[in-house]
Amino acid sequence: MKKLITLTVNDTEYEVAVAPNKTLTQVLREDLNLLGTKEGCGVGDCGACTVVLDGKPVNSCLVLAVQADGSRIKTIEGVAHGDSLHPVQETFVELGAIQCGFCTPGMILSATSLLEKNPHPTEQEVRQALSGNLCRCTGYQKIVEAVQEASRRMKG
C-alpha cells in the first residue's frame, strides 16, 4: 500500500506516492530522477548517498522515504546556484579533490554542511566531519585541502 508523502527537495515541493519500504535514496533516484545521489552499499557504511535532511547530513539509504515526509532535503543537484558553483564545488574542481567522482556528491554535502555550522574548521575537524564518507581514490588529502580552501574563500 503506497503512502502519499511531501518532500521539499532543493526548494521544490514534491508529492510522491511511495511504498513504505522504499528508502529515501530510492525515491530521490527513481521517483524524482535526482541521480546525483549515489548508492555504494545500501547499509550506511560508505556515505555515497549522503543528503542534507532538515539541516543535517544523513545517509539517505538508512532513511525510509516515509520517515522523511514533510522534510526539507538538499541533494547535490541543489548545491550550485545555476551556473555558479558553490565554493566547495569550485575548490573540489580546482584542487583535484575529485577522481572517480562516486563519493563526490556525498562528500560535498558533508563538507558544505560542516562549513555552515563551523565556517572555519581545523584540519582535524574537517577530517572528522568527512570520516563517514569513504573515498578509495584520493587518500583524502586533496579533499581536505579543498574544504579548507573553500572555508577561506567563503570568509571574504
Added chain:
Amino acid sequence: MKAYNVINTRLPRVDARAKATGDARYTADLSMPNMLYGAMLQSPLAHAKILNIDVTAAKKLPGVRDVVTWKEAGLVKYGVSPARYDEQVFCSDKVRYVGDELAAVAAVDLETAMEAVSLIKVDYEELPVLLDIESAMAEGAIAIHEDFPGNVSAEVHQEFGNFEEALKECDIVRTDRFTNKRQDGGFLEPQACLAQYDLNGNLTLWSSTQSVHYVQRSIAMVLGLPVGKVRVVKPYVGGGFGPKAAVNAMEIAACLMSKRTGRPVKMLFSREQVFLHSRARHQFFHEFTTGVKKDGTIMALHNTCYLDGGAYSSFGIATIYYAGSLLGAPYRLPNMKYDGYRIYTNKPTCGAQRGHGGVAARAGWEQQLDTIAAELNMDPVEFRLKNMMKTGDVTCNDFNMSSLGMQECLEGVRDGSNWAAKKGKLPRGKGIGVACGFFVSGAGYPIYRSETFHSTATIRLTEDGGGVNLYTASAEIGQGSDTILGQIAAEALGVSLDDVMVHSGDTDFGVDLGAYSSRQTLMSGHAVKMAAEDTKRQVLEALSEQLNVPVEEMDIAGGVVIFKKGKPDFSRLRTLYIKEHRGWEDQPSGAELTFREAARVAFITRGVIIGNGAYKPGELGGKYKGAAVGTSPAYGCSAQVVEVTVDEQTGKVTIDAMTDAHDCGFAINRTNVEGQMQGSLSMGLGEALFEEVRFDAKGRVANASLGEYRIPTALDMPNVKTVIIESDEPNGPFGAKEVGEGAIMPTIPAILNAIYDAVGVRINELPVTSERLFAAMKEKQKK
C-alpha cells in the same frame, strides 16, 4: 626543457565539473523505456555437485520475462588468459565457491526478479570444501577443476643467473617468510550493466568496466556473435583498481537475456556481490632467501610463492608471473630464482589489483632487505642507494630501465623527510622506515596473443574549426585518463584543453585494451599524440597549398599558426572566414592566423579532417617462458619514507607522516600525479594495517560490507608530502610514464620498517592489527 602550454600543468580535470554537480552519469544511473531488471542466483555452498536445477516456479511468477541457466547460456568457457579459460556464465556440473553463478532472471522490476531467484530450486550433493592452500594441495584432495588434479592452477619456475653459485660469494644469507591477506578492491561504485539487443541484431552493453575491449571480445565469444555486432560502452566508472578489468557473468547474463527477450536488461551488484565476485588481490605466501656481500652488494634472491587463487583463474596467470618478475628491479640483482604456485581453492576468485602481483612480494622483500641492512650496520637508505639501478640498466629478467629516476626518488624522500635527523634518533615508540619499488607502464603484450594495436585514437575536427573531437576506447575510471589524453591531444595539436572534447570508453571509437597495468598515459597517450600530429599535418598541408608556405616552415601552438620564417599575407583566408560567419560574434582578429581559420581552410579544401593514431610497443623483453609478464616499454619507480607511532600498551599503529617520491617520467598533469600517489598510499596503508577479507568455515565471506571490511577513512590517512621526479622517458609520449599503480609498492614495507624502528619487532603477516603487533612485542619481551 621545451616549453609547453597544456601539459605539465595543474589544469582541472575535464570531468570535474560534471562530477562536482552530480551531472556525471554512471551505469546504475542509466535506464531505458521498457527495461527489465535482472538478478542472479548464486551458490550458497562453496563446493557441491549440481544434481538438478528447477526453474518452474520462477518462470511462473507473474512479471518474470526470462529465466536462464547453463542450458540457455551454453557451456562456452571464458576467462582472462586463453590458456586458462575455466569459467562458464552459469555452472553446469558443480559450484566452486559461495557466489558461483547458477541462473539469472529478468523481470519487470527488481523485486520480482529477486523473488523469482528465490523460487529456483537447486539440488546439490555437497563436496569437501577446500578453503586454504594446505588442504587444496593435500594428498588425495578432491580436484576443484577436473583438468587440474592437485589443484595447481598454474606453476612457474624461472632462474636468471645462477642462484646457488652466487650464494657462495655471499657473506650474509637470510631466509624470511611473509604473507598478506586477501584484499578487496573497495571501489565505491558496485558493478552495474545495461544490455540492449536491437531488432537488427546489434547488442550494446553499458557497463562499469575497466576495459570495453576485453568485455566486447568475451561477450562476442560466449554468445557466438561477431565482434562487430557487439558494442560496449563505459559510462563514468566509480573506481576499478583491477577487479573490473575482465568481463563478469552478470554482464554476459544481461546480454543473453536482452537477446532472448528483445528488451533492455539492467543488472546491478549489491555490495555483498562485489565481495563475492572479488577478482581482487590474492593472498601470497612468500619465502625469500637473499644473499648479500659484506660490502652490501645484493647478489642473489630465491623467491618462492604460493598464491591462494580462489575458484577460477581470472588474471591469476599474470599474477603468478608478476609475483616473481617484479623483484627484478630497482636493485641490481644478477641472480634471481623464482618458484611460483597458484592454487585453486573454494573461495571467490582473486585477480588483479593495483600493483598487480608485486605488492606482497615487494613488502616482504623490502622488509628483509631492511633486516639485512641492519645486520650490515648500514643505513637503509645508503644500502638501497648502493644497489640502485640507473637509467639504461637491464634487469636479469630482461626489463630495460630506459629511464629510472630511482636515485632521485630515494634522495627526494631522504631529504624531504629529514631522514638524517630522525633515523635512530627518535624516542621509543616512534619510528621511521624507507622502501622502494617500481612498476610497468603498460603490459608489453595483450592478454590474448595478438598483433593488435594496444591503443588507437582518432581526432575529428568540426567543420567550423572550433572543436577538436578526440575518440578513444580508453577507460576513464577515475584515474584521470580523459584529462591526460585531452591534454596530450591539445598540446600535440597546438590548441587549448578547452577546445578538445574527449569521447572515450566506447568500442565504436577504436581499440584500446583499457585501464590496467598502468597503461593509459603511455600507450593511449602515444596513439592520441600520433592522431593529433596527423591532424596537424593535414591542416598545415591544406594551409600550405593556400599560402604557398612549405609545411615545415609552419607550426600550430597556443591556438594560432606559427610561421617560422615570416608571416605571409593571409588576409584572403581571414576575409573568407569572416564572410562565412557573417553575423557571428567572436570573429578571428588580430595579427595571428588562428587554428580555427586554418582548420576551416582544411575542411573546405579536403572535407572532414580526421587524424589517426595507433600504438603498439615494439619487440620487448626476453625470450624465456613468461617473459611477456612484466615486460613494458617503460618503468616508473618510487621511494617512500613513513613515520609511525606505536602505542606499546595496545599495539596500535598511527601513521604520522608519509613522504613519497615517484618518477612518473614527464608529468602531464601534476595535480593528477599527486592524486595517484596519495590514493596509492591510502590503499597500501589499508592493506598494511587493517584490510582482510575473512571467511567462515563454510567458505562464506564473513565481512562482506564496507563496515566490517574496513578501508581507510579521512581519519586514518595523514597528509603525504609528494615529490614528483621527472625523468625523460624515451618510450613515452612527451617522456611520460606510469604513476597509478607503482606508487603503492613501497607503502607497506615502509610502514613495516618504521614499526621495526619504533619497537624492534618484525611483522611478517598482514594486516598489522593492534592484536598482532601487541602479541609480537610480548613475544620479543619473553626472549
